[in-house]
Amino acid sequence: LEAGEVDQVYTLVEPLHPADIADLFEAVDADERLALSRAISDLMGGEVFAELNDHVREGLVDELSAEDIADLAEEMETDDAVALIEDLDEDEQQAVLAEMEPEDRAAIVSALSYPEETAGRLMSREVIAVGEHMSVGDLIDFLRDDRELATEFWEVFIVDARHHPVGTCQLSWILRAPRHVPLTDVMKRDQTLIPVTMDQEEVALRFQKYALISAAVVDESGRLVGQITVDDVVHIIQEEAGEDALALSGAGDGDINEPLHMTIRSRMWWLFINLGTAILASSVVAAFEQTIAKLVTLAVIMPIISGMGGNAATQTMAVTVRALATNQLTSSNTWRMIMREWWIASANGLGLGMLMAATCQLIYHDWWLSLVVVLAMVLNSLNAGLSGVLIPLGLDKLKIDPAVVSTVFVTTMTDTLGFFFFLGLASALLM
Amino acid sequence: LEAGEVDQVYTLVEPLHPADIADLFEAVDADERLALSRAISDLMGGEVFAELNDHVREGLVDELSAEDIADLAEEMETDDAVALIEDLDEDEQQAVLAEMEPEDRAAIVSALSYPEETAGRLMSREVIAVGEHMSVGDLIDFLRDDRELATEFWEVFIVDARHHPVGTCQLSWILRAPRHVPLTDVMKRDQTLIPVTMDQEEVALRFQKYALISAAVVDESGRLVGQITVDDVVHIIQEEAGEDALALSGAGDGDINEPLHMTIRSRMWWLFINLGTAILASSVVAAFEQTIAKLVTLAVIMPIISGMGGNAATQTMAVTVRALATNQLTSSNTWRMIMREWWIASANGLGLGMLMAATCQLIYHDWWLSLVVVLAMVLNSLNAGLSGVLIPLGLDKLKIDPAVVSTVFVTTMTDTLGFFFFLGLASALLM
Incomplete structure (x- = not known):
């Protein structure tokens, strides 16, 4: 498509809506975007730039002169122009603003005086x-x-x-x-x-x-x-x-157009923190090495108990984070929500614990082992349910975004305590 | 608040916006909602009902006669009236429709003739x-x-x-x-x-x-x-x-107003399926019982390898599902996305694998064990990254909602193969 046939590309792109042209830029490879923008330079108006993904736009804007950027910004509504200019560094911002009409410049300077992500940045000054x-x-x-x-x-x-x-x-x-x-x-x-x-x-x-x-x-x-x-x-x-x-999965803003090294850095940072919590949990297992050496079957069942706890906690956590984000969870129904999750955890822990104990009994014919399994499942289910609701609620009270931080704490709780319940009960009742 | 002081409640609620009255119903306990709706019955217009959560509305609508429901529906715009009536069972729908003005009835019958969640249900027939x-x-x-x-x-x-x-x-x-x-x-x-x-x-x-x-x-x-x-x-x-x-966490629609038994059923069903995959993964561990019996340390490190794989896969999966849901991931950039995740997985696997191997070396002073750890981490990271992107993509191609089903398959891959890589390499290189 891109092989020098500039006219053909132009004819194909011309009838498209600005939002579709913007999508086209996101779809082509990063190194072809500049060539594409040159081929259709007179279609690249403010409306197209307003619709572009941040990272894609930055790549294109880097190639433009301050004067070109100023022209684009003047075509846009205030809020879109602000979005374009706020990503530039200080020097470039000044250069672009200097090229603009005094009236437009005043509007943008005033918008930039409000903190990012507030109504002041979002509003348009043109109002009847x-x-x-x-x-x-x-x-x-x-x-x-x-x-x-x-x-x-x-x-x-x-x-x-x-x-x-x-x-x-x-x-x-x-x-x-x-x-x-x-x-x-x-x-x-x-x-x-x-x-x-x-x-x-x-x-x-x-x-x-x-x-x-x-x-x-x-x-x-x-x-x-x-x-x-x-x-x-x-x-x-x-x-x-x-x-x-x-955020719950630690994938940052999940923008597939973000430069690779930025994505690697943000994801690795998250995995690094989780590695810490995993090592903490495995130190619990290490403390019970003697118990496992006597009964290796424990190492086989162990991941099932912690895994179920992790899954149950993730469910509760997703619901709590969502309810907080949509203002559905307020001080008046917090207690109801906690009790609700307590009941769900009890029912699920008991139901699946008994099922799991029955499976163990069928395979290992050991009543005590089955008892350890059902007790560990119930305890870890309650632990998971309560962590899943209390940790996001606590973070929210502390004004920390629960979506970003909850997973680390909740996983630590379910893994560490999950291993502890199971191996602790095993060493107490089976040894 | 609810102790018989009907007039006082009325005075408090009267100045509120219908959306705020609806929120109030969601905030109070389920058994107080009926009393509240009686106390402010003449404020309970169509606008309030239109704003109510589905489950809360159903609870209130059950107490109303077909005539009352018909009056409410006539006050509403078509789309809200349809939302009210579509949840009733067949008999009640007929009774309510019979009570309505012919014109409103025709509009609703025609809307109900379109499948749920389509434009036909959503549109209002009043148009200039x-x-x-x-x-x-x-x-x-x-x-x-x-x-x-x-x-x-x-x-x-x-x-x-x-x-x-x-x-x-x-x-x-x-x-x-x-x-x-x-x-x-x-x-x-x-x-x-x-x-x-x-x-x-x-x-x-x-x-x-x-x-x-x-x-x-x-x-x-x-x-x-x-x-x-x-x-x-x-x-x-x-x-x-x-x-x-x-959906990724298996928490259903996450509605905190859903009746408890429905929530327990949907969440338990998900945990039950995950129990199956956990048992599958633990059968891999069982196959290596002899290896673990010889070196219990393996049981200590094992959850770290599978856990890291799980976390890395969850990141990739969340990004892929989001990109699919927002139409950002199309056939033209699928290959780029896969390569992108391959690079991220390689970098993270190598980085964290070496870190983890160094930690092992410090604790256990066993070069061969450290080698097993770094190899298993790299392999499982690649496995996680590719499963996290390919499984949602495959499900989407098969017209299955990737958000709902991906987690089960991806977890199975990272747990089962994670255990297999680590224990398999250990039994090959250490025994």
């Missing part, structure tokens, strides 16, 4: 805000006349003299009302305001909970400073929700 | 569709006059004489255009149409990719039959993305 005195007809005339307005908006915000939002109007309400009706009769006073410093995860939960299409962003003094629209929130919802599976 | 001949002014007059329109809409769909959509108009474009301009000059012809049978997960990905606010739903013949708005899609994006962590 009108005074309370206007009628529906006045608003329509205003919208028709003024050419310098936001390109995309779904709601109009009504503000008072101090620029504080007092109500929101869906465009459909305006279209359906007669011209003479005052806006204050059409608008909804009850609105969800987003403080400019709110974390983007919290913003996403608000949008989801109240089914918002757009929302007004206000600064510390309550003044309207921008709006966030749902299309900017949708990918945050998706990322934050999908992060759990990746 | 106008002919191509209209001007902006005609449309505004039409919207002002007709009282029976959809309550919420963000875009207007332009249809031809056969009711096929030919373009979409954002309301802001209409508000900003002069009255005499024909709609065909304002509308965008390029639109994302959703077939009525499309899976809801695919619908969510479309909305996300093209940053849609609403989209036209068309039937097999291309006729416009409804619209889907982004607020209905947002919770699907959230659920589908969050499902991975739960």
Whole structure:
């Protein structure tokens, strides 16, 4: 495809949606991306760059001059331009900003002044805000006349003299009302305001909970400073929700476009920590070496007990982390959740423990061994269930992200105690 | 709170948003929900029911007559009413439908005729569709006059004489255009149409990719039959993305409001299957009982090798499942992904294997044992990396949801082969 046939590539790519062009860049090999971007350089507008994966975009942006980047940023909405510029290093940022129109530059500088991953970075400054005195007809005339307005908006915000939002109007309400009706009769006073410093995860939960299409962003003094629209929130919802599976497994952000050495480093770091916990668990086994030497069968059954504990804990942990991330687990139902997991652990430990004991009895014909198996399974199941719920809850209380850290602690608990229960009971009852 | 003080409860709950009232029901104990719903019965409108968790809603709906349910369903938008009614059993569905107005009944019967989790169930039938001949002014007059329109809409769909959509108009474009301009000059012809049978997960990905606010739903013949708005899609994006962590851990849908016996059943079933794979892996250990009897240290190191393999495989699997779910992994980059994981596995296996061998050498002063450890770690790391990427890919090719089934196969591979590599090498090189 890439073999010098620039025109052909261009003809193929031209009819595509910017989001599809961005996907195309992610699909081709890293060393072909530059050639592709040159072949279709005049299709590479702000919209395509806004849709690109961070790592892919960085690779392309490195090849551009500050002036080119500034041109791209000016085509974009504030929030996308900020995403483009925030990844550059300090010098490049200054060079790019110097090339921009004063107005756009001011908007971006002000956005960059808010912490990363907050509403301030996410919002677009282009927002339709009108005074309370206007009628529906006045608003329509205003919208028709003024050419310098936001390109995309779904709601109009009504503000008072101090620029504080007092109500929101869906465009459909305006279209359906007669011209003479005052806006204050059409608008909804009850609105969800987003403080400019709110974390983007919290913003996403608000949008989801109240089914918002757009929302007004206000600064510390309550003044309207921008709006966030749902299309900017949708990918945050998706990322934050999908992060759990990746974080619980220690796979970092799981971006398949991340440079290889970064992925190796982050994954190896996680495996290194887990190696530590595995060595800790195996030191428990080492303490019972004499017991195992007398009955090697223990070494055969041992991984089953710790493995079941690990699986049960992972289930509980995934549910707890998810419930915390979606604000379903609050102080009012924490106790119910813990009791719930206690019952599940008891039922599963007893059921599977008895099944496992029966299997052992069939193979080894040793009642005492079977008793050790069922006791160890029940104890480790309770240990797994309670670790799986209490450790994420504790981390959350300490303001540590439970998705990222829980697995290490929970695995340590189930492996170490799993071996200890089984080998300890065996040395007490069988030797 | 619940001790008979009905008026006080009512006063507290009254100012809340329906979504917050729904949250309140999820937070209180199951046996208090009925009392609460009685205390605030006239606040329990369709909007609150639409926001309730499935299991909580079922508990409340069981106490209502068919007539009450029909009243609730009539207050709701079609998609929410369908969600309420689809969970009832056949008899109750008929009874409720019989109580409804013919028009609402027809809409719901038609929605129920589409398979679950498709666009047909998700869409609302209330949609603004106008002919191509209209001007902006005609449309505004039409919207002002007709009282029976959809309550919420963000875009207007332009249809031809056969009711096929030919373009979409954002309301802001209409508000900003002069009255005499024909709609065909304002509308965008390029639109994302959703077939009525499309899976809801695919619908969510479309909305996300093209940053849609609403989209036209068309039937097999291309006729416009409804619209889907982004607020209905947002919770699907959230659920589908969050499902991975739960599915990979075998925790079902992870709903903390699910009745206890259902949760125990689904989780035990998963643990039971995993017990089978654990027994399989331990049969490998049993085959080497003689080797372990000669060198009990092997039983101490064994869980470290299989554990590291398990962790590495979980990382790779989480990344692969996520990339598949978000359509980032397609046939064009499959090979790159596999090679990528091969390199990561080699680097991690070699790095951590040498570290582990050095630790063994320090403790046991046995060069041959250390060699066995590093070889087993490298082999199992490659095994883990390749299983973690190839098994989900294979399941996906077979149209089996990789998130749900991968873990069982991958764990079997890393445990069974992990034990085999380590104990096999030990019996070959050390005995």
